[in-house]
Structures are given as C-alpha cells and as structure tokens.
Amino acid sequence: MAYLTINNLHKRFDDHVVVHDFNMHIEQGEFVTFLGPSGCGKTTVLRMIAGFETPTSGRICVGGEDITQQAAQKRGIGMVFQSYALFPNMNVTQNIGFGLKMRKCPADDIKRKVAEVIKLVELSGKENHYPHELSGGQRQRVALARALVVEPRILLLDEPLSALDARIRKNLREQIRDIQRRLGLTTIFVTHDQEEALTMSDRIFVMNQGRVEQEGRAEIVYTEPATEFVARFMGNYNLLGAADTQRLLGLNINGHLAIRPESIHVLDGHSQQDGTLAGTIRQHQLLGNIIRYQIESAGITLQVDRLNRTASDLMPAGTEVRLQISRDDMREVR
C-alpha cells in the first residue's frame, strides 16, 4: 500500500476549479515533483496536503490515516516555502528549534537535534545570526533545517529554489536531494523548472490547468511525452501538426508528432544517405555545451541541437545540410 494516497482531489475557489480529480500514490522515501506552469494547480495540491487549504472533495491519506480534515498542526508534514518564511525575530538556532519547542521537547534534546541538523545543512558558525544577516541560500538552508528537525512524515518543498541565483540553486538542489536520500524522506517538490524536476525527481507529475497531463519516471516523461503540452513544457521539442508531418516526412498521423532537437542528426549537405531531408541553416544560438540551430526543411523550421565540441563545429547561416531522423525518435502525441 502506498504511503501517501490522494484520491479524486478537487478544489474550487468560487466558480473557478483549480484542481480537477487529482489522484496520486507515493511510496515511502520517494522524491516526487509536481511540474507545471504558474496557475496549473501544483501549489494548491501541495497546500491541501499540508493542510493550508481544504479540498472541495476527495481524500488524502498518509500511512493509511485519513488526514483530509486534520489541522495543519497535527499532520506532521514539513514545508519549505519559496519565500523562506523564517521568523525575523528569531536567530538561526531559535528558528530551527521552534518546531521542537512547540512539541514540548526537553531543552537538551532540542539543543542536540538543532546542532545535528545545523551540521547537516552546513550552517555551522551561523547559529546566532538573524535571518536578515544571511544570504538567500543560507536562509533557505535554515528553512530546510527547520522543516527537517521535527522529523516530518512528508517533506513539502514549494519552489524553494526559485528565488536564488543559478549557482546557489544548483548547489542547493544537490544538497536537498542528498539529504533526502540519506534520511529516506518522502518528499514532494513543486517547480516550474523542468531541469530541476529532471535532475532531482524519482517521479514527475506534469500538471496543466488543474489536471495531471502525465506521470512517470523522469527519463520516461522526458523521452516519451504523452501530450502536446508535456512535449512543449518538458523541452524544446519540434512539434509538427498532421499536415506538416505529411509534407516533411510523408507520414499520416492524427495528433502531433514530437521530435527532440538532439535526436535529429545533421549530415553534410552532399551526403547521399537514404531517408535524409534537405535543409538550410537559418540561424544558430550558442548555449554553452550545445549549439542550437534553426534549420528549414520543406518550408518547416526545425530546432536541432548539436554538441559544441570545437569551434569548427559551428555551421554558419545559409549552410546546406541533410537531416536524418530515426523513426524511433518520432513520437506521436495527443
């Protein structure tokens, strides 16, 4: 039986339905991500799990216990907020120890546990600092420590990295994943950043307009998008309609054809290989380790990624090329 089970969860604000019939099963120790654009309902689901919003209908169970109507204080679910939500009047030690104090833990236990978790999040030496004396990354680590120290049944992370700069975000996401694995903590992470979702998650729930568009292991969601929305959201997929697919590839499909930019091979313009398409490079973008080309073929512009190995790899606009796309790399989506 799954550790966290959500059945037919529904949330309506006045006339606006924010979450439609949401179902989910999470095993203990799993790291799951809700991925989707702003307003897709991912934070609302998280807030219903935390107990900050009451579902219009549906059930939430943790470890077999129905917590749907339980107060947030009683759920034993930790939460890390995007805005850190540290108590400005308390220093690092007091912030982290707050939850233990509320649980009436003995002072010695509080001291020991706070010291352990401060070490875990690498904040030693900052014990007496107040939130306004810390950097964004340090504040978020205090918030993480504060949520971890009470040993929550489930840890909820609501876009905890989005207010941080790129370098700190990368370090912190590795640190969060490492701590989660070490503690075996059931974790739900909310983000709109697909890279964050792919690098951190065991499973991803891609959400759109209050519904789950696709759910599955990170690598599956990325390589096998089920819908046009997922294909657009997960990467820079080339999405061809039925008419364009017929014109470019001679295939008859019903929905859309999704082709990943890195799965299109660019060959020399004089290549005589069978099954290749003629194309012309219109422009390129240098994205560090890859070069992203806009290549026109049969009047259709395709996005193609190539590894940026040497400076001579770069092909200027106007270059005639041949494109090779394997049938296995074409995916029909709804």
Added chain:
Amino acid sequence: MKSTSRLGAWVAIAIGTLYFLLPLIATFEFSLKMNRDGYSFEAYKVVLADPGFQATFGYSTLMAVLTIIVGILLVVPTAYWIQLKLPRLRPLVEFITLLPLVIPAIVIVFGYLKLYNSSSWLPLTGNERATDLLLMCSYVTLALPYLYRSVDAGLRAIDVRTLTEAAESLGASWPSILLQVIFPNVKSAILSGAFLTFAVVIGEFTMASLLGRPAFGPYLQLIGSNRAYEPSALAIIAFMVTWAAMGLIQVFARNARPARKTA
C-alpha cells in the same frame, strides 16, 4: 528660480513654527511669572504638590495603561485575522475604526449613558468601578483609529500568511503563533499605537467629565477656571507628556529593523 522657491519654503516653515511655538512660549513664560520677584517654577511646584494633580494624573495614567492593554488584546488579533482570513472585510473594519473620529465624543458618551444607565439591563453607571470600566471601554473606542492603523501597517510589513503557515506546519497552536511569531514582529507598530493611545487618554476631557470620573482632563479644566498661573504650568506638563509619547514612538520606529516581507 530655485533659490526663490527655497526661500519661500523657509518662510512657510518659519511662519508655521512661529504659529505653533509662540502660544507655547507665551504659555511657558506666563507659567513662570507666579512670583512677582521674577521668573520661577513656583506654579509647577504648586501643581505637582497638589493632591488633586497626583490623583487625577495617576488615575488617567492607570486608565491609559488599561486602555492600551485591552486595545491591544482587541485590535491585534482582529487585524491579524482580517489580514489572514478575511481581507475582504478590511474596508469595513477600517470604516468602523474611523467612526470615533467622525462621531463627536459627546455623542458617544450620551449613547453610553442612555444604554448603560442605572435602570438599563447592564447598569455600568451604577457604581464607580463599573463606570471606570465604561470609561476604559470608551477610551478603547477613542483609541481605535490610532491603534488599528498602527497595527495594520505593522502586519502589512510582514508576510503574515506565510509566517503563520510556517508556524502551523511546525505544530504551533494559534496562541503560540500570535504570541511568539506575530506579536514580536509587530512590536514597534504596537508600541507606536500604544503611545498615541496614551497621549489621547491623558488629555481626554469629554468622556471623563460626563461620566463623572476624576481624570486629568476634567482636573485641567477645573484648575483653568479657578487659578491664573497653574493652568499654564499644567498645559506645559500635558504637552511634555504628549511629546514624550511621540518621542518614544520615533525611538521605537527607528530601532525597529527594516520591515521585510520575506525574511
């Protein structure tokens, strides 16, 4: 052009300052003339030694302190709840808290006398302690515009919702959230409201006079109608008390850490 407008500003400031300070200086100067031989603080000595002054000032101070305590207990949870759960009611609550500025104190006190007279179902004018309670409640009403605005501004400067949710997720009860998370973070706003309330209550005349209670306001009026120099000394003392309260607001506002929506 620029220097002309600057000169105009200084002239306006000088006129304003003189308009404000001249009567005060004149009052102060007059209060020092009790002795025919020259300037002295004789009027102040007489006033401070007067048992009536001590009793009424002590009474008003006590009423001010009680008003502040009751006002804070009423306003902070209300403003917090409005901000957290009922933001749509904010215009209504703001309107209600502004009513004491619109409705004259004499109208309010006559309303009280009508509602709580000795033949009513709640005879709060029946004995002295009950009338003290009624007076304190009326002072809370008078202080509402100042106290509510200060506290509301303080609450808007912090992210009340997220701080509350963070505390809830850590297992804090509502009293703990209010006392350990919300109160300490709006402390300077509460103190500002409290000092304003103190200044309002110390000088209040209408309510205390019509309810027949021995407060500082009616004492000022009584002395003013019977003596020459002492009323001036009392006026200066009352101003000093008010200024001290205003000064303390500035001190606490300056010492408060900059407001942060997210900490």
